Amino acid sequence: MSDNRRSQVITSGVARSPNRAMLRAVGFGDNDFNKPIVGLANGYSTITPCNMGINALALRAEAQIKASGAMPQMFGTITISDGISMGTEGMKYSLVSREVIADSIETACNGQSMDGVLAIGGCDKNMPGAMLAIARMNIPAIFVYGGTIKPGHYNGQDLTVVSAFEAVGQHSAGKMGDEELMAIERNACPGAGSCGGMYTANTMSSAFEAMGMSLIYSSTMAAEDQEKADSTAKSAEVLVDAIRKQILPRQILTRKAFENAIAVIMAVGGSTNAVLHLLAISNAAGVELSLDDFETIRAKVPVLCDLKPSGKYVATDLHKAGGIPQVMKMLLVNGVLHGDALTITGQTIAEVLANVPDAPSPDQPVIHAWDNPIYKQGHLAILRGNLATEGGVAKITGIKKANITGPARVFESEEECLKAILDKQIKPGDVVVVRYEGPKGGPGMREMLAPTSAIIGAGLGDSVGLITDGRFSGGTYGLVVGHVAPEAFVGGTIALVQEGDSITIDAGQRLLELHVSDQELEKRRASWQPPQPRYTKGVLAKYAKLVSSSCFGAVTDLDLFEG
Numbered sequence: 001m002s003d004n005r006r007s008q009v010i011t012s013g014v015a016r017s018p019n020r021a022m023l024r025a026v027g028f029g030d031n032d033f034n035k036p037i038v039g040l041a042n043g044y045s046t047i048t049p050c051n052m053g054i055n056a057l058a059l060r061a062e063a064q065i066k067a068s069g070a071m072p073q074m075f076g077t078i079t080i081s082d083g084i085s086m087g088t089e090g091m092k093y094s095l096v097s098r099e100v101i102a103d104s105i106e107t108a109c110n111g112q113s114m115d116g117v118l119a120i121g122g123c124d125k126n127m128p129g130a131m132l133a134i135a136r137m138n139i140p141a142i143f144v145y146g147g148t149i150k151p152g153h154y155n156g157q158d159l160t161v162v163s164a165f166e167a168v169g170q171h172s173a174g175k176m177g178d179e180e181l182m183a184i185e186r187n188a189c190p191g192a193g194s195c196g197g198m199y200t201a202n203t204m205s206s207a208f209e210a211m212g213m214s215l216i217y218s219s220t221m222a223a224e225d226q227e228k229a230d231s232t233a234k235s236a237e238v239l240v241d242a243i244r245k246q247i248l249p250r251q252i253l254t255r256k257a258f259e260n261a262i263a264v265i266m267a268v269g270g271s272t273n274a275v276l277h278l279l280a281i282s283n284a285a286g287v288e289l290s291l292d293d294f295e296t297i298r299a300k301v302p303v304l305c306d307l308k309p310s311g312k313y314v315a316t317d318l319h320k321a322g323g324i325p326q327v328m329k330m331l332l333v334n335g336v337l338h339g340d341a342l343t344i345t346g347q348t349i350a351e352v353l354a355n356v357p358d359a360p361s362p363d364q365p366v367i368h369a370w371d372n373p374i375y376k377q378g379h380l381a382i383l384r385g386n387l388a389t390e391g392g393v394a395k396i397t398g399i400k401k402a403n404i405t406g407p408a409r410v411f412e413s414e415e416e417c418l419k420a421i422l423d424k425q426i427k428p429g430d431v432v433v434v435r436y437e438g439p440k441g442g443p444g445m446r447e448m449l450a451p452t453s454a455i456i457g458a459g460l461g462d463s464v465g466l467i468t469d470g471r472f473s474g475g476t477y478g479l480v481v482g483h484v485a486p487e488a489f490v491g492g493t494i495a496l497v498q499e500g501d502s503i504t505i506d507a508g509q510r511l512l513e514l515h516v517s518d519q520e521l522e523k524r525r526a527s528w529q530p531p532q533p534r535y536t537k538g539v540l541a542k543y544a545k546l547v548s549s550s551c552f553g554a555v556t557d558l559d560l561f562e563g
């Protein structure tokens with residue numbers, strides 16, 4: 001079978017003469033029509049440091065695809081930078097952009113019968129967006145991460161953009177002056193690359209490396225380093241080879257691959273968004289995966305890496321300490337990683353990791369030894385209770401105790417909540433509720449980074465809980481529970497909470513409970529009115545109409561033609 005098995009429908013036979021005429025105009029010669037056509041989904045954008053270095057990588061990939069005997073066809077994919085839109089109405093487009101990116105890559109590749117795709121992305125949604133498309137299309141594919149930013153420096157501290165979010169909280173709490181705030185702002189983001197801690201972008205790049213869909217070591221390389229460009233070229237070569245061998249994404253994206261990704265996310269202390277994105281990708285790949293699988297794996301996997309947001313180091317430090325392969329090898333030798341899962345190179349995970357030492361070097365502080373973890377179990381816990389019958393996701397890091405019972409302080413939006421924190425209306429012991437920020441209600445589950453950073457900045461991280469039907473940034477930590485489902489907009493119990501009601505968050509018991517009698521809740525439910533949708537036209541309205549519960553990944557194509 002030829003390597004251009006898909007693209008021959010646009011390149012061969014008399015009837016395709018007009019198609020070939022078009023392709024000749026973009027550089028095809030007589031000998032090129034039997035070569036595979038490789039889509040190059042280029043996430044380049046100048047709006048954000050996360051994606052501004054990607055065009056150079058895309059050009060490198062383009063040259064290598066050609067050199068490897070295939071025909072690269074570049075197209076752009078959009079990006080929404082959470083760091084730019086955070087805290088504004090625009091942030092509602094963030095999760096929505098994941099679907100737009102997936103839809104656009106699927107549309108470009110399937111609409112033009114491409115034989116494979118190399119996707120390059122930098123910011124949070126580029127990665128899951130690309131992987132959704134890859135899983136849906138099931139054509140040979142590889143993901144190339146644009147790379148992490150290097151840390152900024154100020155006063156002997158390493159900075160990331162989240163330092164600036166936390167500085168706002170400290171500034172409002174009167175603990176930081178204007179000058180220091182400005183110095184942090186000026187130094188937080190020193191160049192190109194995705195937000196530098198173990199935030200969402202670095203979490204998802206690590207997950208994809210663990211799943212075998214990116215080359216090893218590639219997910220923690222700095223965007224600006226030469227090795228990033230070299231690894232991009234290598235990725236292009238590996239992809240063309242995978243097209244020849246017809247290694248398909250669904251052979252790689254198996255249940256074992258998802259379990260491996262979850263294990264790595266726990267070990268590195270990754271973002272809550274990974275829960276949402278892996279559920280979404282499993283839906284696209286046709287793999288059974290549920291919230292409970294995260295709990296099962298969490299029980300077996302310790303947090304090994306001391307990384308921001310709650311830890312000390314950034315992704316480039318993890319890279320120097322041995323990167324994701326070192327973490328994976330530790331998980332493998334301790335029996336919590338599937339070594340027989342396939343990678344895009346055609347080798348198994350165990351084969352790819354063969355030369356990685358079983359234990360990390362004792363001369364580095366980032367990756368702890370297996371028997372000296374940061375936390376004995378994973379940090380992403382799935383909570384349930386009358387407030388979250390479809391589950392909620394807690395991130396338990398950086399706090400002294402993982403439970404709180406206190407009075408509800410109810411806010412109908414992120415803005416209202418942030419204002420109350422900055423106005424010092426939130427007191428130790430309070431449980432903040434931010435609702436109508438869910439997949440349908442927001443729509444789009446905004447990330448509550450400004451309120452959670454303001455809580456940390458005000459020194460309330462250990463004494464105030466926060467629950468929301470929205471999401472969190474990878475930069476968030478504290479006593480926080482997101483993805484609370486069912487969401488307020490569809491009449492979930494979170495909609496029925498009243499100011500002053502008692503709420504328990506207990507990560508140890510995995511409980512999220514509203515202490516109001518069933519009878520009283522029934523009464524409240526009977527008088528609850530669904531609110532008007534915030535958007536009735538355009539992409540936010542389309543998303544709100546189609547989107548599933550967060551417990552299925554907040555996807556737009558869950559059961560479109562069922563029942």
Ligand SMILES: CC(C)(O)[C@@H](O)C(=O)O
Nearest residue numbers: 082083195199200473474
């Ligand atoms: C702005 C950030 C840090 O990128 C955030 O959006 C995240 O999810 O990690």
Ligand code: FES
Nearest residue numbers: 050083123195201
């Ligand atoms: S805003 Fe792009 S990775 Fe953080």
Ligand SMILES: [Mg+2]
Nearest residue numbers: 082124200473
């Ligand atoms: Mg984000």
